[in-house]
Amino acid sequence: MDSCVHGSSADVVIVGGGVMGASLAYWLRHYDPAVSVVVIERDPTWSQASSALSAASIRQQYTTAVNIEISQHSLALLRAAPTWLALDDDRPDLGLHEAGYLTLADAGTAPVLRAAHAIQRSKGADVALLSPDELAARFPWLQVADLALGSLGLSGEGWFDGYRLLTALTAKARHLGAQTVHGEVVGMERAGHRVQAVRLADGRRIAAGTVVNAAGPWARAVGAMAGVVVPVDACRRTVFVLACPTPLPQCPLLIDTTGFWLRPEGPYYIGGVVPRNDAADLPLEPDHGPFETEFWPALAHRIPALESLRVVRAWAGYYEMNTFDHNGIVGPHTEVSNLVLMNGFSGHGIQQAPAVGRGVAEHILYGAYRSLDLTPLAVARIAQGRPLRELAVIG
């Protein structure tokens, strides 16, 4: 990562060079080559960044209209990535694999799935409700006896190479003239309702027209530097890589009634469960505890072939969990007018980054959203106590 900054000020200073910060930097320079953009990232290897540790999947099975719309806009951008992210001869292929999500419900949760389906269909999502018999016919390896319903994405859902998205956005943003600074933001200078500059651990000071909090799981700490509360916790999630000796043809991203998720990854499968201890800031090491007691029994029940699975390895990353309503917090802060938030995506941020970065760039440059209205995610809902609750939070 380039560690120079020309001068000590920029129109837009972005704290955090994960997928959100990189997307915003790209769109700002794409729209306006005259705007100066600095991205400050403390770890050029992204060793703890969620963007590098994610399951990189995209869905339309949400319960909040704006999330469905964001996914649809991001999907179009992911499909077109080789064009808009092209750099010289490199036309990034994000390996988008549209195998769908399959959300399962028992008799108790089937009404919730039907209600979610109605919202998704009203927004044009290509999702279908399947009976247990239809599920068994499509997925013969699935145990359906205790199921009442399944919701399957027929197109527009699946997974992609999230790390490639991150590196392609970063490279393209730099190519367009965004500067990257290797350093840690440790403080902000605030005067009244504005942030004037950020301060780095090595003593550097960078004055800013606009400061953007794109610090992922560390958004609360960065917000506090500007004197505001950003209700985001770093919640550890463990991903297990599994080998299954028996093929599971057409396997989508499965979300079980018990809450576990599973999807193919190359020759393997990856998946995880919601941890019982969800305290913030746990060390970023895989938690193997629930595997034997919860995950494996639930997997073997739903997919009997997985009785003979093998754990290949495991990793851990942080969800940037919005403790207020599990949705992104996006746009200018209500108390600090030139502080912009891109935070709290609660485990669905990598798929939202292309469209959210574009929207936030429009808001910064033009004072309004143009391609997609992101106002439902505005900061004001927190102070007003009006949660926009997303019920379909996975893992």
Ligand SMILES: Cc1cc2nc3c(=O)[nH]c(=O)nc-3n(C[C@H](O)[C@H](O)[C@H](O)COP(=O)(O)OP(=O)(O)OC[C@H]3O[C@@H](n4cnc5c(N)ncnc54)[C@H](O)[C@@H]3O)c2cc1C
């Ligand atoms: C296990 C797991 C599975 C996931 N699966 C999916 C999925 O299937 N689909 C999906 O859409 N999303 C998924 N997510 C969520 C997704 O990865 C995140 O929402 C997204 O990557 C957030 O991007 P970000 O840029 O906001 O944060 P990050 O990628 O964490 O980037 C933030 C950056 O800010 C830097 N930073 C922080 N503080 C400072 C500071 N003071 N100074 C300088 N730099 C700083 C950090 O070093 C970091 O690089 C998953 C996440 C995890 C952990």
